[in-house]
Amino acid sequence: MGSTKYIILALILALTCSFAANAEDFNFKCSECHDSAKEVIPAKHIKKDKFEGCFACHQDGKQIKLSKRVHEVHLADMGTGVDTCLSCHVADKEGYISIDNKNNITIEASEAAPMFTTLYTEGTLANSHKNAGLSCSDCHTTYDYDEFDNMAPKCKSCHGDYPEMAEKTKNLDYETNPHKSHFPNLACTKCHSSHGKFTDFCSEKCHKWGFDWKQKLKK
Numbered sequence: 001m002g003s004t005k006y007i008i009l010a011l012i013l014a015l016t017c018s019f020a021a022n023a024e025d026f027n028f029k030c031s032e033c034h035d036s037a038k039e040v041i042p043a044k045h046i047k048k049d050k051f052e053g054c055f056a057c058h059q060d061g062k063q064i065k066l067s068k069r070v071h072e073v074h075l076a077d078m079g080t081g082v083d084t085c086l087s088c089h090v091a092d093k094e095g096y097i098s099i100d101n102k103n104n105i106t107i108e109a110s111e112a113a114p115m116f117t118t119l120y121t122e123g124t125l126a127n128s129h130k131n132a133g134l135s136c137s138d139c140h141t142t143y144d145y146d147e148f149d150n151m152a153p154k155c156k157s158c159h160g161d162y163p164e165m166a167e168k169t170k171n172l173d174y175e176t177n178p179h180k181s182h183f184p185n186l187a188c189t190k191c192h193s194s195h196g197k198f199t200d201f202c203s204e205k206c207h208k209w210g211f212d213w214k215q216k217l218k219k
Helices: 004-024 059-078 084-087 109-120 123-130 152-159 162-168 201-205
Strands: 096-100 105-108
Touching: 059 084, 084 109, 096 109, 105 109, 109 123
Parallel strands: none
Antiparallel strands: 096 105
């Protein structure tokens, strides 16, 4: 009986710590605008009054789906920008916001906002990736500059290496194939930038082939 009592106490303590962690890790200001979670959750959702603890259920794919829905609704009403980010995300004293509670990843809001804005800007690679159903975590893991400078392996894991890409672009209306280069290990990001403008690296250095990238928009 004595051991059973301690087991029960241990379980209660574990559950208490778990709920406390969920509340502590919930880095959003939902309750500043909404009185209760039941105002915004779908009718068929389990009954819930508090916002804390959402990510106890919404993990991995479900978390991404929830994140997309929340961002689409709020950005449609409030627009994109740092002020919009900080109206929902809790920033620390250095201006960093959490973008991945599960892996404890934070990023400076002033840096995150311009990049996030490109997801909703037509004509950018980021917008193409979003329209294809991808999320930030499909390309990014650490969200730091070392990763940004070494994105080529991630690009090739989806799009294929240069021989595969050269086959896809062999019939483009250029003097030569943009992916059949004498730089076999050229980083994809020398030309392509998900969150910035396309750069014709070849024309900047030597040639004048006029390479360009344009987004294919669904009509």
